Amino acid sequence: MxxxxxxxxxxxxxxxxxxxxxxxxxxxxxxxxxxxxxxxxxxxxxxxxxxxxxxxxxxxxxxxxxxxxSKGAKSANFHxxxxxxxxxxxxxxxxxxxxxxxxxxxxxxxYDASEADLDVMIIGQQWRWRYEYLGEEVAFTSNMSTPRAQISGEEGFGEHYLREVDEPLVLPINRKVRFLMTSDDVIHSWWVPELAVKQDTIPGFINENWVNINEPGIYRGQCAELCGIDHAFMPIVVHAMEEAEFDAWMVERKEAMKQEALGVDREWEMQELMARGETVFESICAACHQSEGQGAPPAFPALAGNARLIEDREWHIQTVINGVSGTAMPAFRNTLNPVELASVVTYTRNAWGNDTGDSVQPADIARRLAQ
Amino acid sequence: MWGLIKSVLAAFLGVQKEEQRRKDFSASSPWGFIITAVILAIIFVVGLAGLAIWVAR
Missing domain, CATH: 1.10.287 (Helix Hairpins)
Incomplete structure (x- = not known):
């Protein structure tokens, strides 16, 4: 016993x-x-x-x-x-x-997010995160980078299956970083356990949070609020760097954004637009319209062989820029830059046998965005 | 008056002697208990808010 x-x-x-x-x-x-x-x-x-x-x-x-x-115990009786x-x-x-x-x-x-050294706007979108370094003129969208073939089971799982992105949020260590968090569409939640941040991003509201990271490293998280069909496919990766390394990254990233802006004015070759468009399509559009443009009707229409898309170039451009209200198609005017918008429209007009032969120039898109 | 306050505080804590409970329930009117309880509840809430404000300052 x-x-x-x-x-x-x-x-x-x-x-x-x-x-x-x-x-x-x-x-x-x-x-x-x-x-x-x-x-x-x-x-x-x-x-x-x-x-x-x-x-x-x-x-x-x-x-x-x-x-x-069985041992003869008697219950006590007191009030x-x-x-x-x-x-x-x-x-x-x-x-x-x-x-x-x-x-x-x-x-x-x-809750004391005051006196931060750096402000980062975090915007939840179906189904990706957008990061804007306020006052630094650096902004980008972070998309899941796990190949679709892994999700559909055609390939084996990678090391960071569903927890990897094309561009992580880069932050310095030993500096107070304030997050201003909102959403463009539905409620999402930005959750990175290692940073002890789990904050809802709500359309029309700005929530605050902050971090001061002690150790450099890669920290992974996920959206923690059921936000639609691809809720599981909008991971978060934070790359925390030494301060000097972060400053160098910031300079480099600003330069890259400047170069991208300069690229808007020049004439782009068809092959360039197609190559860039394929990358954008895979990271942004394929979640709904599928890799081969076959879509998932009725919610997500096919793009391959889509008669209206092929015949009505203007409608196609407007749909990508402004979205379609009342459907799952969001507006991409604030998510993608003119080069990305022009190249993805060109790509979808010419891939999978659509073969319209026409292209859309970034300068044309920039003019429309400015209107 | 002190007896009234003691009975209300006992009710706040949720513990009272059966003998005292009988005595309280034989009172002619409940209004003394009600008014004392409302005043003590206000003091409690204001005190708690004051404590929270003082700590957060």
Missing amino acids: RSLWRWIVSSSVFLSITSVHANGWNMPRGVTDVSGEIYGLHMTIFWICVVIGAVVFGAMFYSLFRYRH EHTTVEIFWTTIPLLILVGMAVPATATLTKM
Whole structure:
């Protein structure tokens, strides 16, 4: 009997310790001071619950066993015991207040997004994230980069299946970064466990949050609010860099944006537009219209062999720029730049046997956007 | 008056002696308890809000 008890106790202790610290079972400690505090609170409250559980259930099972009917135990018959009642009311009250004090202090810290070194606007879109570095003139859209062939099962899973993007959010370490979070369409939620940020992005509202990352690295997350058919396909990747490395990246990214803007004015060759258009289509459009343009009717119409698309060039351009209200087709005027818009329209007008032979120039799109 | 406050505070905590409960329920009117409870509840809420404001400052 004694060895059985010893076995039960030792295996429970082993299980609780391993499950608490085993990778993936518990919440991560994270890489910010706030995430460390949240982890500390979580573990403190967890152990308080363990002790309460052990005492309450221990007393209950001991009483059940020790004073069982077969041993001749008689139940006591009394109405009240004020001292005991005050005791068991006051103790939980003190425990709750004891937990609330540090929890409130951490909450206050979490909501203090003031005096940030960098502001990043995070915009949720069906089904991608857009990041705008406010005051830096750098903005881009981050799309899932897991190949469609992996999702459909034609290829094996990659290392970061459904948790990889074409362009991660790049942030510096040791600087306070404020996030201003909103959405263009439905409610999404930007969630990166290692940063202890899980914030809804709501159309028409701007929510605030902040991080000050301590360690460089790649941190992955997901949309945490069911937002439509491709909710599972809008992952988040944050690349945290040393400050000097981040500054260099920012200069490089600004230059790339400048070059992209310069490219708007020149005449683009058909092959260039097609190559760029294919990349844009794969990352932005293929989620709904499918890789071969076959679509998924009735919600997502086919583009391959689509008579209206082939015959009405103007309608095609307007649809991509402004979307179609009342349908799942969003407006891409704020998501894609003129080069991307022109190349994806050209691509869809000439791929999969559409063969219209015409192209759309970025300068033409830029004029329409300016109107 | 002190007895009234003690009974209301006991009700706030949720613990009362059966003997005292009987005595309270034999009172001629409940209004003394109601008014005392409303005043104490207001003091409690205002005190809690004041504490929260003071801590968050």
